[in-house]
Amino acid sequence: MKIEMKGISKSFGKNEVLKDVNFTVHSGEVHALMGENGAGKSTLMNILTGLLDANGGEILVDGQPVKYDDALQAEHSGISFIHQEMNNFGEMTVLENMFLNHEIKGKFGMLNMKEMRAEAKKVLQRLNVDIPLNVPIGTLSVGTQQMIEIAKSLMNDTKILILDEPSAALSEKEIDSLFDIIRGLKAQGVGMIYISHRMQEIFEITDRITVMRDGLTVASYPTAEVDVHQIIKDMVGRDLSDFYPDREPKYGETRLEVDHFTSQGVFNDVSFSVKAGEILAFSGLMGAGRTEIMRALFGIDHHDSGTIKVNGQEVNLKTPSDSIKHGVGFLTENRKDEGLILDASIAANIDLPSIDGFVKHGLVDQKADNDFVEMLIKRLTVKATSRNDLAGDLSGGNQQKVVLAKWVGSGSQILILDEPTRGVDVGAKREIYDLMNELTDRGVAIIMISSDLQEVLGFSDRIAVVYEGRLMGEIATQDANQEKVMTLATGGKLDE
Amino acid sequence: MNNSTETQTKSGFDFGKIVSKLGPLLALIVLVIIVSALNTSFLGINNIMNLLQQVSINALIAFGMQFVILTGGIDLSVGSILALSGAITAQLIVSGFSPIVAFLIGAACGAVFGALNGLLIAYGGAAPFIVTLATMSVYRGLTYVLTNGNPITGPAMNDSFSFQFLGQGYLFGIPFQVYLMVLGFAVFYVLMHKTAFGRKTFAIGGNEKAAFVAGVKTKRILIWIYVIAGFLAAIAGLVLTSQLGSAQPDAGTSYEMDAIAAVVLGGTSLAGGKGKMSGTLIGALIIGVLNNGMNLLGISSFFQQIVKGIVILVAVLLDRKQAKN
Amino acid sequence: MNNSTETQTKSGFDFGKIVSKLGPLLALIVLVIIVSALNTSFLGINNIMNLLQQVSINALIAFGMQFVILTGGIDLSVGSILALSGAITAQLIVSGFSPIVAFLIGAACGAVFGALNGLLIAYGGAAPFIVTLATMSVYRGLTYVLTNGNPITGPAMNDSFSFQFLGQGYLFGIPFQVYLMVLGFAVFYVLMHKTAFGRKTFAIGGNEKAAFVAGVKTKRILIWIYVIAGFLAAIAGLVLTSQLGSAQPDAGTSYEMDAIAAVVLGGTSLAGGKGKMSGTLIGALIIGVLNNGMNLLGISSFFQQIVKGIVILVAVLLDRKQAKN
C-alpha cells in the first residue's frame, strides 16, 4: 500500500494551518513526521483518516484518489490511527474499549464475549503485556491505556499505522517493547507514520523523516543520511546548538520540606526537601506513584499522615487553594482533564489562579489582567492568533505552554511540574528549560516529574527515585547515570 | 466478649461489602421492610399486584429514558408523547379502526415523535434538554388540538375486549401490563447489555467525541435511542388509555420526572455512560412502593411530597457516597 | 446589473456578520416585527409596560438560573422556592409583622433554601438535576403544609402601601417591578462579567476539576450560586405575592422551565462555561413577547403551546447553527 498526500491545505477560520503539504508513505517503512507544536501534523493525519475535511489537495492510495467519510472507512481500507490524545471511555472496561465498534457478534446479534476475550488476550500477549480485561480503563495509568490503544489497532488488518506521539506517556521499558512491536510490524510489511518530539527515538526507529514548517513540507530525508542538528534546523528554522541548557544553580533556603508523607496503599513514608533555586527531578517507572504523591501534597487528593513545611513553617495544605496561597503551583500531567478549560479562552485559563490579585474595588481590573496575560503569552511564545483563542483549539504543545503560563503567572515559589515537556517540540522544550532556569535564578524551587530519563539526567540538580510508592533514594545529578536510576526505579539498591 | 466483638467486626465488614454490591436494591428492601412493618396489608398478594400494576407505566417509560440518559441526554417530552399517542389510538378506535391496528399505529406514532426528537438533537446540535422541552410543548399542544381538550372515549373502546385487556386484563391472576413490563425489561436488558448497539450507547455517553473518532455512527444511534424512548412512552400511553377507558388530553403530565427519578435512583449517572437496566427497574419499584406505601399508611398528600423528595435525596446521596468508596 | 449584484453580495456578507453578532437579539427583533405588524396595539406604551411587567418575574428567576447553568448545573426548585418564600412572607404579614421585615425574612428564606440545594450538590456529589428535583418536591410540600392548600391573604396585606407597592406600584409611569428587573440585571451583570466570582463561575462550568486545581474553591462558589438562584426566586415570589395580593400555594409551578428556556434562548450553553447575561434578558423578553403577542392575536391556547415550542426550537437551532460557523 502506498499513500500519497499532495498539496493538502487546511485552515481553521483565519488560521491557515496547512498550505501545501506533500507526504508519502508506503508499506514496510517507518516514516517520521516532524514539526513544531502546531505545525499541523495531527491535522494532516485527521484529514487522511476522514476526521477532518481538507480545503484543497488530494489523497491517493495506490494511485487511486480517495476520500474517507469517517474513521471506520479508513480502517476498513487498512489505515489505523492511534491518536495523540487518548480517545477512550473511562467508565467502560478494557475489553469493551478494545472492541468498541468492532464487536464480535454471535447468535441474534448478541455479543460473543468469549471470543472477544480470547482475541483480546491473544493480542495483548503479542504485545507482551498483562492487563486485566474487566476493569474500567479509566483506573489504569496513562501508559497502560496507551498500550491498549496500540493493541486495538493491531486487531485490525492494518496496512498503514499512524502513531501520533505514542511514546509520550510511556516509560523507557515500555518504549522498548513498543519498538519491538514496530519492528515486528515492519517485517510483516506494515507501513507506519511515526510522530514524536523525541529525537532519540526518531533516529532509532524510523527509515525516513519528513519535516513540516509554516504549513509547508520543508524537507524529507532517509534517516540514515541526516543528523539531529539538520532536523532541528528544518523544524525551528534556526540552529539549536545544545539540547539542554547549562545549569548554574545558586541554592537558597529550603523552600519545601515533606516528612513521612503517607497515604495508605498509595505511597508510604515519603520524605524530601527542595531548596530555592533547585530542580529536584522525580524519576521512576510508570505507575510508581510520583503523580499521586504530588497530588496529595498539593491538596487535590487526601493523605493520611506526614508534615509539610513551606519556608520552614509547617502548613496544612487541604485544597489547591491553600497551596496556591502558600506559593505552590502544580502543572498536572493530564492537561486535558485537569490542566485546561478547553472551551475557554487562553486568557481565561492563564489568569485563573491569579484572578483574585486583579480585583480592585471588588471588580476585576480588566486592563491589568489583559496586560498580564499578553505578557505571559509572549514570554512563553504561545502560538495563537490572540489571547481570545480557545485553549482547546491549540496544538498539544501550545496547550502545555498555556498551563505553564498559568503557574508562572501565579507567582509560585514552589513549582511542581508533572511531565512538563510531554508532547512538546524541541524548540518549545528548550524554551521551557530556559524558563525553568530563569525561575530558579529568581529563587523558585522546582520539582519536576519526568518519565524521560534523558531529560532527568540532562536538566536537574538532584534526582529522587520512586518505586511502588516509596522513595528509594536520591542521587545528585552530576553523579547519576542511566544505570543507577534504573536500578533504584526497579526496586534495587545502589551499593556504594 | 472479645470473641463476639471479633465476629461482629468480621460480619460488619462483609455487610459493608454486601451493601455496596446491592446498591439501590438495598434502598428498596429497607423501604419494603419499613412499610410492611407499619401496615400488614402491604405484602398481601392483592396489594403486590396493585403495586406492580402501578409501577408498570413508569417502568416502561423509564426503560426508554435510561437509554437516553446513558447517552448523556434527557427526554422531557415522553409525557406528551404518551398523551398524544394515546389520543391518536383512541381517536382511531372511536372512528372504527380495530383496536389492534390502532395500537400498532399509536405505537408507531410514538416512535415517529421520538425520531423527530432524535433528528433535532443529532443534526440540530442543540441540547436534548431544550429540544425535548420544546417538543414537550408542541406534542402537548397537538394533543389538545386533536382531542379538542376533551377526553376521547366511546363504546368502541369500552366494549372491546382486546382494547380493555391491555390495561385491565389479567393472565393467571397477574395484570397483563405487568407481563408487558417484564417483557420490556427483558428485551431492553438484552439490547442494552448484550448487543453492540448497547455498547455504542454507553460509548456515546462516556465520551461522544471519542465515539465519533472510533467510527461510531453517533447520529444514527442517537436517533434510534430517541425512537426507543418515544416508542416506550407510546406503549405506556396505550396501557394508560386502556386502563382508564379513555384518552385524557393531559395524561402523562410530569411523568418524565418520575421516569428520570427512577433511572437515577437505579444508579444511572445523569452524565451518561454508566448504569444498569436492573437498577432502573428497582428505581421504578422504589417510587412505586413509596407512593403505594404512603397511601396505605395514610400520610397526608401534602406530606407525601415532602417524604418523596427526602427519600429520593437520601437514596441518591447514599448511592453516590458508595460510588466514591 | 453586475454592479448591483456586487453590492448585494457585499451587503449580504455584512448582513451575515450582523446576524451572528446579534444572535438572540435578532430572534427578538423578528418576533417584535411580526407581532406588531399583526396587531397595532402591541407597540403601544401601555402594552410595553404590561409586557415588561410580565417579563420581570421570569427575568429575575432566569438571572439566577443563568449562574446555575453556567456552572453546568440546573435548578428545578426555583418555582417551589418562589411559592414557599411568598407564603412565608404572606404568613408573617398576616400575623402582624411589618411588610418590610417580612420581605427581608422572605428573601432570606429563599437564600437559605438555595443554600440547602447548594450544600447537597457541592458536598453530596449528586447531580443538580436530581437534587433540585427532590427539593422541588420538598419545598412545594412545605408550601402546602404552611398554607394548608389555601391562598394566604388578608387586610394586613392589601391595606399596606409598602406591601402593594412592590408588585403593583408605579414610579414615573413605569411599574416598580421593572426597576427591580433592571436593578437585578445591573447587579448580576457586574457580578457575572466583571468580578472574580463571575470568572470562577465560568471556570467551574468549563472544567470543574481544572478550576479546582487552579485554586478555585469550587464548593463554596457552587453554594453561593444556588444561594443567588434561591434569593432571586424568592424576590420573584415576593413580587408575585404583592402583585396578586395573596400567596398562592401553587404559585410558580413550572416557572423553572420558562427560566431555563430564557437562559438557553439567550445563548447560554446548558453544558456550562459559556453565556452572557444580556442574552438571558433577551431570552426572557422573547418568551414575554411570545406570550403577550399570542394573547393579543387571540391565538387559541391549544395552538399557543405549539407555537411556543416551535419558536423555542427555531431560535435555539438557529443559534447553534451560527455558533458552528
Place this chain on the structure above:
Amino acid sequence: GGASLGNSSSNSSKVTKKAKKDVKVGVSLSTLSNPFFVNLKKGIDTEAKKAGTKVETFDAQNDSAKQNNQISDLITKKVDVIIVNPVDSDAIVTSVKKANNAGIPVIACDRGSNGGKVLTTVASDNVLAGKMAGEYLQKLVGKNAKVAELEGTPGADAAVQRGKGFNKIAKDNLDLVTKQSANFDRAKGLSVMQNILQAHNDIKGVFAQNDEMALGAAKAIKNQDIKIVSVDGTPNGLSAVKKGTIDGIIAQEPKAEGRLALQAAYDHYADKKVKKTINSPIHLVKASDYK
C-alpha cells in the same frame, strides 16, 4: 387462570349497619391546589370530626392514573366507603368497578362516573353555573355587549362544562370577542387579562371560569368599568365581591358538598335510602347584596 378482565363479577350483599364513628372513609380528590377542593375536604373533615369518623384523604394532583392507584390502595386498606372526586368521569370507571367488585360503596363528588355503580353522585351543576354566570353578565353589561372569557386549564372538566354553559348564553346574547386560557391560575389571569385589554380596550365584561382567574383579572382591570363574573365561591372570591372588585360569583358550596357526600355515607350504613343524585346548591352572589 387464563385471560380475563379484572372486573368480572359483582356481588352486592346486604348492608351491615355501622355507627358513624365506625365508618372508615377514604377520599380521593382531583386536586388540593385549588381552594374549592380544599374547602370540599374541609366540609368532609368538619362533619367527620363531629362524629369521630376516621377519614383519609388523597390528592390525585389532577392525574387520573394517580387517582386510580389511590383507589386501589384504599381498597387494599378495606375502607368502608370511598368518596371520590374524579379527575375525569370516564377514566374513573375502572376504579369504580374495582370498588364494586370489592363490595365497597363509592360516592362520586362534584363529578360523576360514566360507568360502574356509584351509591350516589353529589354535584353542583357546572353547566348550569356557566349558564347562570352568562345570564348575570348579560344583565350587567347589556345585550350584545363585548365580553371576554378566561378559560381554565385546557381539557379540565370544570373548564369544559362551565365554558359550555356560558357559551350557550353568550352565543345569542353577548359579543364574545376573545377567549384565552389562564389555567385557573391567578397570576396568569392577571397577565392574560392585561394582554386582552390591550387588544380589546372596548370590552364591557369578563367571564372567568373560576374565582382565582377573576381575582387576577380584577388586578388587571383596576378601576375600569368592566364587569367580572366568575364561578366558584371561594373565600377570597366572596370577599372580593364584598369589596366590589368582582361583580358576581355563581357560588358553589364546596363545604356543603363535602358534608352531603359524607352524610350519604352515614345514611348508607344506617341502612337508609340514598338518592341517586344529590344536588349541591349553587347561588348567585352579587356585589349589590352587600350594599
